[in-house]
Amino acid sequence: MDLREMLADLRELVTCESPSDDRAAVARSAEVLAAIGHRRLGAHPERIVIDGRTHLRWRFGYGPPRVLLLGHHDTVWPIGSLAHHPYEVTGETLRGPGCFDMKAGVVQALHAVAALTNRAGVTVLITGDEELGSPTSRELIEKEAAGCAAALVLEGAADGGALKTERKGVSLYAVRVTGRAAHAGLEPEAGVNSTVELAHQVLAVQALADPALGTTVVPARMTAGTTTNTVPARGEFAVDVRARTTAEQRRVDVALTSLAPVLPGARITIEGGPNRPPLEAAASEALYARAEAVAVRLGLPPLGRAAVGGASDGNFTAGAGTPTLDGLGAVGGGAHAPGEHVVVAEIPRRAALVAALVGEVTGSE
Structure with a gap:
């Protein structure tokens, strides 16, 4: 050469x-x-x-x-x-x-x-x-x-x-939450707070990691709400998943796509999935x-x-x-x-x- x-x-x-x-x-x-x-x-x-x-x-x-x-x-x-x-x-x-x-x-x-x-x-x-x-x-x-x-x-x-x-392997997701807007000062109880629901889901997603197997599940960029005096009606966060085996990649995928809302009235949609095996x-x-x-x-x-x-x-x-x-x-x-x-x-x-x-x-x- x-x-x-x-x-x-x-x-x-x-x-x-x-x-x-x-x-x-x-x-x-x-x-x-x-x-x-x-x-x-x-x-x-x-x-x-x-x-x-x-x-x-x-x-x-x-x-x-x-x-x-x-x-x-x-x-x-x-x-x-x-x-x-x-x-x-x-x-x-x-x-x-x-x-x-x-x-x-x-x-x-x-x-x-x-x-x-x-x-x-x-x-x-x-x-x-x-x-x-x-x-x-x-x-x-x-x-x-x-x-x-x-x-x-x-x-x-x-x-x-x-x-x-x-x-x-890499999997990428977007977890989207839909709640209900309300005035934060006058009647917050009338709303369904997407930020609070996101907090529940972030903790649930993070718990899917398995350090012993090298599986990382990282909640990443998050957005929610429109103004400081409004109960946020919508929000979302990204998730980055890395797994050494196809079995682990599949386990996390099933768990993530099965997430259920915690707050009454909240709705969740999951987009994405495995990107690279x-x-x-x-x-x-x-x-x-x-x-x-x-x-x-x-x-x-x-x-x-x-x-x-x-x-x-x-x-x-x-x-x-x-x-x-x-x-x-x-x-x-x-x-x-x-x-x-x-x-x-x-x-x-x-x-x-x-x-x-x-x-x-x-x-x-």
């Missing part, structure tokens, strides 16, 4: 800002990425535009797909972030908006595939809406993953370069063992593994029944924060690891 060429590609990609909610910016980033991919792979990608969001796909060979390399080129950084968070390489550290999450991983994926002598059965899919929850790319991801022997996700590594072998340890176990063996063969240090609460598109591939290994991208940290960075020396090493792992899975080493 040529580090200079990888850094040149990464500079080009990072300096093309691509906030997820700006369709035009994501489209520009896709064109930059398509040019880099054509330069490295000698092939143009398919441009898949869904609801104005641009995703890129390279497929190699004429047989069924065997390995899916998965990433995204959108970021959380707004246009103008380069002015205060510029692309720069200082010593062994590279910085810039989206460098760790996850443009370095995208570059590593392209260079890994470029290093293969036989690319048959390999698909590279780089999406443009992951930071929004993959609303337009989920179905595409699941279809590409179906039937593959492996999905390799080039998201940034966990602390110390560890691979991500477990990710919690868990990436359970069983989905990554065999691939992780193979990756460790590959690392030993390449003379790399032990990889290590981690279970994390954040979700990625690897949740979708695992949910589709495809063996999935995540965190194969950049080594660094600070995702979504001013300290976002990548360890330069690890860029070609991780690309070499991915190339060797793809070769082993496809049998084309």
